[in-house]
Amino acid sequence: METACATCTGLQQHLEKPHQDHESEPPNCVRWVNTTLPHLRASSGGCRSCALLLQGILLHHGRFASIKEDRIRVTAETLHSTTNASQDHLSVELQWNSHEDDCDEMSDHEHEECYPDLKLEFFTDQDGQSSFSAIGRGRHIIQNPLQDTGIKTVNNMIRQCKGNHSLCRDSNPDFTPHRLLDLSVADPSKGICLRESGDDANAEQAAHEYFALSYRWGIGRGMPQTTSKTLKAYKKNIAWDTLPRAFQEAVLLTKSLGVRFLWIDSLCIVQDDPSDRLRASLELNDTYGNASLTIASTSAVEPTKGLFAPKMETFKVQVNDSKGSLSKVYVREQPSHYSFKKASDAGLPMNNWELLSDASREANARTPLLLRAWAYAERLLSSRVLHFTDSEMLLECREAFQCECGRIDDAVFDPRKTDTVKQDFAQCAALSDTNGHRRMDSVVSQLAATSLSDGTDDLSTALANPLELWSYIVTEYTSRNITYDTDRLMAIAGVAKTLSRAISTGYIAGHWMSSTLGLLWYPNEGAQCRRPKQVAGRYVPSWSWASVEGSPIFFDNSSAMDLACSASFSINGSQNIFSPFSGDAVELRAAMATEVVFKEDAPGEYSLSRNGISVEFQPDIVPLRGEDTIKSGETLVCVLVSMSFRTSILGLILRKSRTKAPTYRRIGRFECYECLQDRSDEEPEDAEALFEHWFPDVDDMTQLDERPRHVFKIV
Structure with missing residues (x-):
């Protein structure tokens, strides 16, 4: 009678399975191993299947070489997906980082704390059989996308998107970029050339589809750029050997997919012409939105590193079973989908979600393009983006994800949530101006009618509104890196232009004129903040989130009670002005505003006081410096705007x-959770007590609309 290994049950499904706690095991899962690495090593001496597992793990020893083996826990599971029948590999997970949170509780740091430190997969070919029945089929990852199998895979992904997704159509099919790279030359080694839509000989350009490239400039050393001096020459020829590897590979991929034209910003924008750069930034939504495909060099730090990153190695192991039968088993690190996954709860407001850019250090290092602000905007605007990573190819479009391993949206293989902001953005952008206006009206009415007694469920429909989405996009956008301060509002202008279809009011310097609550932004880390450099002719006002650099910007977009405060923009009397790069004054009219005394309680710690009652205060810039410098004892103005569902009072200083x-x-933004009696040891009072201390003349909060307004012109 065959004896099963106590550690792994021989990885044979016909043998008695190891004891499992069925209540704690996930559904569709059979766990074969749950032990430590030293125990597995000891067991491998007398068990062929344990030896196979150990061999596959040690092939990735570089990932845990500095970790003591007794800290490493090993589990091995067979996962059965009801939607992905083409693969049933063995999943082997290694965990060595300690964590206090129970993974089953889905903590706020789920994918950092609970996702395994190393996740391997053992699999056979699609038509192969393993000597160990617990090891089933898997999918191979294409090493060279330019080979026939790679081109076929990309074409299949694009075909599936085009055939099934109505949102992935061109945003403006009549649009053609002013310049495109013409790849029609039979031999690319002889170079390519730049075409302008105004050239009489190139009228046919408008009739062809085109691709776009998204990449990191890096230091930009030696990268070809179109300037006023090179423009004429580039219309004749751009020498092949002057193109960095990523550009060359993008050209070859575009031609292999049967497309003649390619858009690359460094070559299709005259880099030393401010007016051309301004035009291109205002057309960014059309340029990327109408590209048939955006090719993304997601794992490269600069163009010289190439578009097709070397893939993580797949190892082939020859194994014998107890009867001497030989078979092949492949072992590789499972594609983790990196920063496309996040820990989030769909029931929470967007700004309570964990930032996507807060992915693990390793994930960020392996997908550096995702940490750039320009690339984030390009990704949102594109109809579909083909990401090239060191793990696999992923196609992200306006309705879904596709990946080579086929598991990015399969919760059985990876329970982490996939980032859906691109899909949410596409749905909002698809609203017509009329529908968008009607939708915004309903949200505004809902907020105005909401009282303190209402629960957050009453705002469930507001969480999906375009203003809420915009705030989340800005938060993610400002958490990413950008080289020049002057580009901060420029890079996001195309995103705003697209959302203007759903938000039918004016847009000024990053702010929508319909939203007073949008002024309640705040930097996550004031100690990292600074004021951006101003450019002649462009002034970023202090009320705009773009007036602060160095930290992700968060917003307070929901209000439990409106404190009779409104904002208005007096710009030529227009309500639909689009001024994306600069702004003037906003007029704030408030029923509850008062002078307060600023105090510096300790270095970097501040408070505001009135009538013997103090409240903690966090300015936008910490420590206060430059034009933000304030002396202790100086008088400021506190303008109350709303009461939050957190029972805090919100306003502006x-x-x-x-x-x-x-x-x-x-x-800075003002938020009061509790107020303190000056020079007193008494317990602090809650936020609502601030009304009677700072505004003793307000007898009835329900009559705020009847009170006279204080008017402040904020620049």
Whole structure:
């Protein structure tokens, strides 16, 4: 009678399976191994299947070479998906980082704390059989996308998207970029050339589809750029050997997929012409939105590193079973889908979600393009993006993800949530102006009618509105890196232009004119913040989130109670102005505004006081410096805007401008959770007590709309 290994049951499904706690095991899962690495090593001396597992793990020893083996826990599971019948590999997970949170509780740091430190897969060919029945089929990852199998895979992905997704159609099918690279030359080694839509000989350009490239510039050393000096020459020829490897591979891929034209920003924009760069930034939504495909060099730090990153190695292991039968088993690190996965709860407001850019250090290192602000905007605007990573190819479109391993959206293989902001963005952008206006009206009415007694469920429909989505996009966008301060509003202009279909009001310097609550932004890390450099002709006002650099920007978009505060923009009387790069003053009219005394309690710690009652205060810039410098004892203005569902009071702190009286500058967002009696050891009072201490003349909060307004012009 065959004896089963106590550690792994021989990885044979016909033998008695190891004891399992069925209540704790996930569905569709059979766990074969749950032990430590030293125990597996000891067991491998007398068990062929344990030896196979150990061999596959040690092939990846570089990942845990500095870790003591007794800290490493090993589990091996067979997962059965009801939607992915083409693979049933053995999943082997290694965990060595300690964590206090129970993974089953789905903590806020789920994919950092609970996702295994190393996840391997053991599999056979699609038509092969293993000597160990627990090891089933898997999919091979294509090493060279330019080979026939690679081109076929990409074509199949694009065909499936085009055939099934209505949102993935061109946003403006009549649009053609002003310049495109023409790849029609039979031999690319002889070079390519730049075509302009105004050239009489190239009228046919408008009739062809084109691809776009998204990549990291890196240091940009030696990279070809179209300038006023090279423009004429590039229309004749751009020498092949001057193109960095990523450009060359993008050209070859585009031609292999049967497309003649390619858009690359460094070559299709005249880099030393400010007016051309401005035009291109305002057309970014059309340029990427109408590209049939955006090719993304997602794992490369710069173009010289190439588009097709070397893949993680797949090892082939020859194994014998107890009867001497020989078979092949493949072992590789399972594609982790990197920063396309996030820990989030769909029931939470967007700004309570974990930032996608807060993925693990390793994930960020392996997908550096995803950490760039320009690339984030390009990704949102594109109809479909083909990501090339060191793991696999992924196609991200306006409705779904596709990947080579086929598991990115399969919760059986990976329970982490896939980031859906691109899909949410596409759905909002698909709203017509009329529908968008009607939708926004309903949300505004809903917020105005909401009282403190209402629960958050009453705002469930508001979580999907375009303003909420915009706030989340800005939060993700500002968490990414950008080289030049002057590009911050420029890079996101195309995103705003696209969302303007759903938000039918004016847009100024990153802010939508319909949203007073949008002024309640705040930097996540004030100690990392600074004011951006101003450019002649472009002024970023202090009320705009773009007036602060160095930290992700968060927003307070939902209000439990409106405190009778409104904002208006007096720009030529227009409500639909689109001024994406600069702005002037906003007029704030508030029923509850008062002077307060600023105090510096300790280095980097501040408070505001009135009538013997103090509240902690966090300015936008910490420590206060430059034009934000405030002396302790100086008088500021506190303008209350709303009450949150967190039972905190929200508002803005203003300071009279030193140069443009009687205008004001924003110093920071105000949020009061509790208020303290000055020089007293008494317990703090809750936030609502602030009303009676700072506004004793307000007898009835329900009558705020009847009170006279204080008016502040904020620049």
